[in-house]
Amino acid sequence: MTSVNYTPNRQKFLDIVAEELPGAVTITRKQIVEIVRVKRLGEVKWPSWLTGDNALRAGRGEFTLPTLVKRTSKEEAPVVDSDSETVSTG
Secondary structure, eight states, X not given: OOOOOOOHXXXXXXXXXXXXXXXXXXXXXHXXXXXXXXXXXXXXXXXXXXXXXXXXXXXXXXXXXXXXXXXXXXXXXXXXXXXXXXEEOO
């Protein structure tokens, strides 16, 4: 599992989407316009990183929202015991 680091603008947009559209996996261009230009005017910029990335395109005017992967203390990088050459995760 990898840790994802988003820019402050991306993180803020994703936080707002999570608040406005809880549980959403995709978002439409119309929903983006409503969030950026109506409901949250001035709070967040247009997410060109989302709308301009073909890998995140789910269909015409629809985009897949990236999910945030958070590490817990048990999922930190493995620790190698140099004496026994065993690997532990916690």
